Amino acid sequence: MDLPLLGRGRTADVYDLGDGRVLRRYREPRPALVQREVTAMQALRAAGAPVPKVFDSNDTDIVMEKVRGRAMLDELKVRPWRAGRLGRQLGEMHLAVLQVVTEPLDLPVAADGSTVLHLDYHPGNVMVDGSGAMVIDWTNAGLGPAGLDVAMTWMLMATSDVDDVPRLLRPFVRRLRGRVVAEYLAATSVVDPLPYVREACRRRLEDPETRPEEKVSVRAFEAATAPAPGAPA
Ligand SMILES: Nc1ncnc2c1ncn2[C@@H]1O[C@H](COP(=O)(O)OP(=O)(O)O)[C@@H](O)[C@H]1O
Ligand SMILES: [Mg+2]
Structure with a gap:
């Protein structure tokens, strides 16, 4: 492909098609994954949620609206003093998306409930620019x-590793991350994540992409936030 590459993920590549559109292409045909992604995006977008418009899709490709700006993670790297405000924005936006009510959708059921979950x-999965x-x-x-x-989200942020950061900067990055997490949790405080920490950790531990060092962090997070039933408080 000669198109400019915007991102390369675990299973898909994202190209700039020009004309305000991007192509998200799976390296192997993944019709069920494409279907799932498109179903969620179209339903949420129709309900007014901040999700890119989908133009077209097939077994490997999704053509969607190109979003302006950069991933919030990159914004944190260039403007670390905005960590608190970005954490709050992350939480407020998550809450808004979680409040969307859709018609019944054909999506995998992660647990009991009918909210569309990301x-x-x-x-890394929230794009920000000056206006939104x-x-x-x-x-x-x-x-x-x-x-x-x-x-x-809490678990992913708390356990993401900082190995790609120079050793001397790691304490600084951890403190920034702490600010993002604290503001995120404050902004989403009407939703109680504690009953679901165990399930969130289980999903992360079962994900074949999770690395051994990350599994250690996930287990530590689980032990610290969701003590085993019957364990002393
Ligand atoms: N709709 C979009 N508009 C602009 N850039 C995008 C869009 N979708 C993805 N990207 C770019 O591609 C990167 C990877 O996309 P993403 O969908 O998060 O896949 P993955 O995490 O699997 O690589 C993003 O960080 C972003 O830079
Ligand atoms: Mg991503």
Whole structure:
């Protein structure tokens, strides 16, 4: 492909098609994944949620609206002093998306509940520009209780590794991350993630893409936030 590459993920590549459109192409045909992503995006978009418009799709490809700006994760790298405000924006937007009511959708059921969940909602999957934000990467979309999605985000942020950061900067990055997480949780406080921490960790531990070091962090997070039933408080 000669088109400019915007992003290269675990299973798909994202190209700029020009004309305000991008192509998200799976390297192998993944009709069920494409279907899931498109179903969630179209329903949420129709309900007014900040999700890119889908123009076309087939077994490997989704053509969608190109979002302006950069991933919130990259914004945090260039404007770290905005961590608190970005964390709040992350939480407010998540809450708005979790409040969307749709017609019954054909999506995998993650747990008991009918809310459309993203299940990979973190600062790498939220694009921000001066005027607003959009949620991308709906590959894991499913149905369930809102608390599970907040628990996933909390766990993903708290356990993401900082190995790609120079050692001397790691304490600084951890402190920034702490600010983002604290503001995110404050902004979503009407949803209780605690009952779902165990399930969120289980999903992360079962994901074949999760690396051994990350599994150690996930287990530590689970032990710290969701003590085993019957364990002393
Ligand atoms: N609709 C879009 N508009 C602009 N850039 C996009 C869009 N979708 C994806 N991208 C770019 O491609 C990157 C990867 O996309 P994403 O859907 O998150 O897939 P993955 O995480 O699997 O690589 C994003 O970080 C972003 O830079
Ligand atoms: Mg992504």
